[in-house]
Amino acid sequence: METDVTEELLLVEEELQDVQEQIKVLLDRQEFLYKKQCELKAILEDCKEHDNAANDSISVEAQDWSGTFEWDSQAEDIRFNIFGISSYRANQRQIINAVMSGRDVLVIMAAGGGKSLCYQLPAILRDGITLIISPLLSLIQDQVMGLMALGIPAYMLTSTTSKDDEKFIYKALEKGDGDLKMLYVTPEKISKSKRFMSKLEKCHNAGRLALISIDEAHCCSQWGHDFRPDYKNLGILKIQFPRIPLIALTATATYKVQIDLMEMLHIPKCVKFISTVNRPNLFYKVQEKSSVGKVVIEQIAEYIRSSYCNKESGIIYCFSRKECEQVSKELREHGISADYYHADMDAVAREKVHLRWSNSKLQVIVGTVAFGMGINKPDVRFVIHHSLSKSMETYYQESGRAGRDGLPSECVLYYKPSDVPRQSSMVFYENSGLQNLYDIVRYCQSKRNCRRHAFFRHFGEQLQDCNGMCDNCAYGAELVEIDATYHAKVIVSLLKEMQNCEQRATMLQLVDKLKMKMKELGASSKAIPDLKKEQLEQLIIHLLLDHVLKEEFQHTAYATNAYVTIGSLWKQALEGKRTFKLEICVGQKQKDEERLKVTKRSRSSTLETQLDELRMEIACSHGGIFPHAVLSTQHLGLLSTQKPTSIEELEKVIGKVKSEKYGWRIVELIRQHLKSEESNGEATNIVEGNENGGIKKKRKDKCTVNIDSD
Ligand SMILES: Nc1ncnc2c1ncn2[C@@H]1O[C@H](COP(=O)(O)OP(=O)(O)OP(=O)(O)O)[C@@H](O)[C@H]1O
Numbered sequence: 001m002e003t004d005v006t007e008e009l010l011l012v013e014e015e016l017q018d019v020q021e022q023i024k025v026l027l028d029r030q031e032f033l034y035k036k037q038c039e040l041k042a043i044l045e046d047c048k049e050h051d052n053a054a055n056d057s058i059s060v061e062a063q064d065w066s067g068t069f070e071w072d073s074q075a076e077d078i079r080f081n082i083f084g085i086s087s088y089r090a091n092q093r094q095i096i097n098a099v100m101s102g103r104d105v106l107v108i109m110a111a112g113g114g115k116s117l118c119y120q121l122p123a124i125l126r127d128g129i130t131l132i133i134s135p136l137l138s139l140i141q142d143q144v145m146g147l148m149a150l151g152i153p154a155y156m157l158t159s160t161t162s163k164d165d166e167k168f169i170y171k172a173l174e175k176g177d178g179d180l181k182m183l184y185v186t187p188e189k190i191s192k193s194k195r196f197m198s199k200l201e202k203c204h205n206a207g208r209l210a211l212i213s214i215d216e217a218h219c220c221s222q223w224g225h226d227f228r229p230d231y232k233n234l235g236i237l238k239i240q241f242p243r244i245p246l247i248a249l250t251a252t253a254t255y256k257v258q259i260d261l262m263e264m265l266h267i268p269k270c271v272k273f274i275s276t277v278n279r280p281n282l283f284y285k286v287q288e289k290s291s292v293g294k295v296v297i298e299q300i301a302e303y304i305r306s307s308y309c310n311k312e313s314g315i316i317y318c319f320s321r322k323e324c325e326q327v328s329k330e331l332r333e334h335g336i337s338a339d340y341y342h343a344d345m346d347a348v349a350r351e352k353v354h355l356r357w358s359n360s361k362l363q364v365i366v367g368t369v370a371f372g373m374g375i376n377k378p379d380v381r382f383v384i385h386h387s388l389s390k391s392m393e394t395y396y397q398e399s400g401r402a403g404r405d406g407l408p409s410e411c412v413l414y415y416k417p418s419d420v421p422r423q424s425s426m427v428f429y430e431n432s433g434l435q436n437l438y439d440i441v442r443y444c445q446s447k448r449n450c451r452r453h454a455f456f457r458h459f460g461e462q463l464q465d466c467n468g469m470c471d472n473c474a475y476g477a478e479l480v481e482i483d484a485t486y487h488a489k490v491i492v493s494l495l496k497e498m499q500n501c502e503q504r505a506t507m508l509q510l511v512d513k514l515k516m517k518m519k520e521l522g523a524s525s526k527a528i529p530d531l532k533k534e535q536l537e538q539l540i541i542h543l544l545l546d547h548v549l550k551e552e553f554q555h556t557a558y559a560t561n562a563y564v565t566i567g568s569l570w571k572q573a574l575e576g577k578r579t580f581k582l583e584i585c586v587g588q589k590q591k592d593e594e595r596l597k598v599t600k601r602s603r604s605s606t607l608e609t610q611l612d613e614l615r616m617e618i619a620c621s622h623g624g625i626f627p628h629a630v631l632s633t634q635h636l637g638l639l640s641t642q643k644p645t646s647i648e649e650l651e652k653v654i655g656k657v658k659s660e661k662y663g664w665r666i667v668e669l670i671r672q673h674l675k676s677e678e679s680n681g682e683a684t685n686i687v688e689g690n691e692n693g694g695i696k697k698k699r700k701d702k703c704t705v706n707i708d709s710d
């Protein structure tokens with residue numbers, strides 16, 4: 001009798017424990033939902049307020065920013081002849097028109113979308129000085145150097161500014177002396193320098209303050225991913241200079257961040273331009289990662305060698321500082337020009353690596369997340385993630401550093417399930433850290449769904465066509481489905497047993513135990529296939545995402561360990577109420593040829609390579625400006641197909657300013673190229689000189705346009 005009661009008591013206690021666990025899961029969920037509910041209610045309130053505000057100014061809001069404006073032809077002239085940009089990208093023209101009309105503007109445009117032009121062009125068009133606030137010295141230096149190279153009087157007032165320049169700037173602000181069009185400062189200048197603010201005030205009172213631009217504006221908001229306390233004080237600008245148009249720009253801002261920005265910067269009636277998060281030129285791919293480190297490096301090195309033999313620039317993101325150093329060392333051993341960048345290095349060493357890479361003297365930078373916002377290089381052709389990022393948002397931003405010039409580029413994420421616990425033990429204490437991580441894990445585990453669609457869903461945007469620009473759309477893997485319901489059951493029962501003995505297991509330990517258990521059970525038949533280690537890991541992750549399992553964490557003196565235990569829905573698996581399928585890749589259709597077809601724009605001729613070398617040489621001899629400030633990669637492509645041989649022809653491709661500055665070197669190189677082509681008998685062209693020193697070309701090849709300079 002007593003034993004019966006004891007047994008029943010045990011059962012009841014077990015069930016109670018079970019119920020308590022489920023309650024805990026539900027309470028966690030409840031707390032999460034309450035938080036979400038509060039956030040959504042706040043947003044709804046803001047929406048109502050903004051709708052009311054918008055109704056007040058409905059006549060102005062209805063303005064068509066793509067219409068005709070008095071500054072149109074002057075703007076076109078500056079766009080082409082100064083910036084060398086042949087046409088506007090989406091929203092650029094409308095934004096410029098809104099700013100020129102004196103409106104406050106909020107711009108949300110993906111990385112590389114061309115936000116700088118949206119304030120730099122009006123800055124040239126408008127009379128007076130434009131003040132630009134940017135968070136990082138390196139970003140400011142890049143911008144000022146690029147603008148100076150175009151002959152635009154742009155300056156910065158930072159800790160690195162010389163006394164003479166400082167004097168010049170203050171005089172220009174106070175008295176209107178000297179030629180100053182754009183002034184870059186960090187937010188600290190606004191919040192900490194009374195002297196600067198008083199000079200700015202004088203500039204404004206004399207009617208010489210034309211425009212205020214706040215770049216990387218998400219730094220204002222605590223809800224953004226890169227909050228900077230000094231950005232919080234920028235609200236003062238609109239209070240002190242209410243009539244000066246203000247443009248705030250950022251690559252990503254959730255609705256909550258947008259509302260926050262408008263409030264903090266005091267621009268409630270701003271015109272908002274929100275562009276898509278889509279980066280159509282980026283090819284997204286998830287690559288199965290070997291569990292052997294050396295194999296991964298070999299694969300990455302081979303990928304870079306074969307796909308980017310012209311030393312096109314790339315970034316590799318690693319999980320830890322140690323891994324960065326290791327990966328870059330091993331890549332060098334494989335003949336890849338690579339170096340590392342992380343927060344443990346001193347600022348000078350970091351800057352040196354960054355500069356070598358920006359000048360294309362180093363092909364690959366291997367960095368941690370510390371290698372972030374300051375990256376301004378437009379021609380990054382590939383971003384490889386050696387391990388997965390901590391969220392979809394971080395991955396979007398990190399991978400988005402590829403292809404800022406709009407040309408085809410690749411984003412490859414090397415994924416293996418055993419990388420998940422490494423990340424989860426870092427993020428579990430963050431607000432929604434695990435949920436965010438599991439979102440990107442879902443992205444990695446998916447072998448069928450469009451990668452691009454995952455981004456649209458994440459950012460709450462309507463789905464757009466991928467155009468075959470992700471691995472799953474371009475060459476879907478050949479998959480077989482394996483029924484892993486039995487394995488799931490064994491996993492749960494194993495973990496239950498361990499729980500009863502107060503034992504725990506990491507994912508790797510669980511896989512080992514599982515392999516032994518399956519052997520014991522004699523489970524290796526057609527119905528119950530023998531799964532490999534990686535496949536079992538994949539299944540465990542699948543069960544984690546489905547709440548059948550969950551992760552638990554324990555701090556030790558050296559690290560935080562992640563353990564796998566049973567999750568809220570463990571019973572469904574144990575009782576076989578749910579089937580679990582595992583998708584296994586058995587091959588990929590024409591893998592690399594397909595990828596290369598969609599992403600590679602092979603260099604059409606040696607001319608493009610020669611032009612690339614020339615732009616580097618010119619960059620060096622012009623005070624170390626960046627090669628892309630001399631000619632963009634798009635320019636290289638255009639020049640090598642159009643082959644202009646006179647300054648007049650060249651102006652039609654790269655605009656007047658660049659032609660005047662670097663034109664003869666470029667024209668000379670193209671002429672030499674045409675001559676050597678002719679003497680090698682490679683070309684079918686007849687090339688002859690004309691009296692202007694230009695070269696008349698009669699071409700048979702289809703990609704060349706006939707332009708005669710006389
Ligand atoms: N209309 C255009 N046509 C061709 N290239 C353009 C155009 N507009 C801008 N670009 C080029 O695109 C690249 C990225 O522009 P920009 O630096 O302004 O991007 P961004 O939106 O500020 O990106 P990020 O968020 O990364 O700072 C630059 O090389 C720029 O010259």
Ligand SMILES: [Mg+2]
Binds near residue numbers: 215
């Ligand atoms: Mg920018």
